[in-house]
Amino acid sequence: MLYEYLIKGRVVIVALLFLLSIGLWYSIFSGVVATDRNTGMQSDNLSGASYNKTAVNSDRSINPLAPYFVGFEHLRESGITNENQLYIKDLITNYVLYEKEKVYAKVSYVDGSLTGPKINGLDMTYVFTIGINDSKDAEVSLASNVVTKSKTISIKPLNGEKTLKKTFTVAEPN
Amino acid sequence: MNNSFSRNFVVGSVFLLVIVAPVLGFILASVFTSQTEEATLHPEPRSNEQLLTGVEQGLKEFDMQSSGDMSLVSSKRFNDLWYLVIIKQKDGGNSASNEETSPAIVGDFRNNPDKLTLVVPPGGSLQYPDISESMGIPYELITRFNSVKEDK
Numbered sequence: 001m002l003y004e005y006l007i008k009g010r011v012v013i014v015a016l017l018f019l020l021s022i023g024l025w026y027s028i029f030s031g032v033v034a035t036d037r038n039t040g041m042q043s044d045n046l047s048g049a050s051y052n053k054t055a056v057n058s059d060r061s062i063n064p065l066a067p068y069f070v071g072f073e074h075l076r077e078s079g080i081t082n083e084n085q086l087y088i089k090d091l092i093t094n095y096v097l098y099e100k101e102k103v104y105a106k107v108s109y110v111d112g113s114l115t116g117p118k119i120n121g122l123d124m125t126y127v128f129t130i131g132i133n134d135s136k137d138a139e140v141s142l143a144s145n146v147v148t149k150s151k152t153i154s155i156k157p158l159n160g161e162k163t164l165k166k167t168f169t170v171a172e173p174n
Numbered sequence: 175m176n177n178s179f180s181r182n183f184v185v186g187s188v189f190l191l192v193i194v195a196p197v198l199g200f201i202l203a204s205v206f207t208s209q210t211e212e213a214t215l216h217p218e219p220r221s222n223e224q225l226l227t228g229v230e231q232g233l234k235e236f237d238m239q240s241s242g243d244m245s246l247v248s249s250k251r252f253n254d255l256w257y258l259v260i261i262k263q264k265d266g267g268n269s270a271s272n273e274e275t276s277p278a279i280v281g282d283f284r285n286n287p288d289k290l291t292l293v294v295p296p297g298g299s300l301q302y303p304d305i306s307e308s309m310g311i312p313y314e315l316i317t318r319f320n321s322v323k324e325d326k
Contacts, residue, residue, distance in 0.1 A: 010183070014187045014190065014191075017187075017191055018190045018191060018194070018195055021190075021191050021195035021196075021199075022195045022198050022199050023199075024195075024199070025195055025196040025198070025199025025200065025203075026198075026199040026202050026203050027199075028199065028203075029196075029199050029200045029202075029203035029204070030203040030206065030207055061308075061309070062281070062291060062293055062309050063281055063291075063293075063309045064283065064284070065214065065215070065283045065310065066308055066309060066310045067308075069308075086302065086305065086307055086308075087305055089307075089308045090305040090306060090307060090308050092308075093308045093309070093310045094310060094312065094313065097215070097253075097255075097310045098253055098310075098312070101211070101212075101215055102211075103211055103214055103215060166313065168304050168305070169304075
């Protein structure tokens with residue numbers, strides 16, 4: 001008798017299983033697509049630095065949508081001052097949020113990509129590459145004027161999109 | 175095999191469950207996730223009442239007291255996530271000279287209709303005048319904020 005019911009309702013049963021299966025795969029993929037749910041200390045592919053994956057996905061700053069930076073301590077070791085790093089990270093934050101439209105992004109310094117300082121007149125220039133969410137994304141250059149202290153930072157996407165460039169004139173903290 | 179469970183029916187069912195369902199699940203997940211991200215970066219505009227409430231609530235987090243007689247003079251939205259609001263506060267007394275107008279910066283990035291974030295309170299300022307130290311405040315807003323402060 002059960003078998004007869006199965007035979008009669010086989011299309012309905014398959015349809016229900018099909019819908020349930022879609023729901024199951026949707027919940028699995030939505031976790032994968034939204035954010036990588038891994039937590040704890042991990043190694044970053046691009047910078048080679050260790051970072052806390054929990055911090056990338058968590059509510060970690062005043063603006064939780066802003067990117068998380070990995071491997072940028074290498075810039076300081078190579079002579080880029082803390083203040084210049086603040087300006088670089090600030091422009092990258094605006095680039096990631098408003099040009100790339102990515103939230104909770106991980107921005108990595110690409111290991112071995114830094115060149116400089118190159119002295120050109122009164123400008124000291126550094127160039128390096130960044131990646132977003134494990135993909136190489138853009139070339140960043142910093143030209144700081146040793147006399148006026150002004151700095152020009154540009155972010156040139158590797159895919160040929162428009163370069164984001166900004167010059168900052170005075171940097172006296174309040 | 176019984177005719178009712180023909181080979182075509184079984185093969186078709188397996189194909190639906192093993193191939194089509196995961197593909198549809200992935201497509202739906204991608205579409206809805208991108209819509210969620212889109213909604214996060216482009217929330218609905220806030221009313222002036224909501225902004226004023228956000229400022230008043232945010233002042234508590236700065237350990238600052240609202241004078242109780244605070245009003246919103248104007249607001250301007252930047253990059254959908256940010257607002258420059260001009261707040262008028264009374265210091266006490268009734269004369270107009272006791273009124274103080276100052277700009278504040280409010281963020282709308284909590285994906286929560288009841289939650290705004292007061293980033294720079296009225297009378298406050300950014301530590302560096304031309305950047306927000308990776309908070310993502312648009313430069314146009316920072317320029318306008320500094321201009322309003324200088325005009326005071």
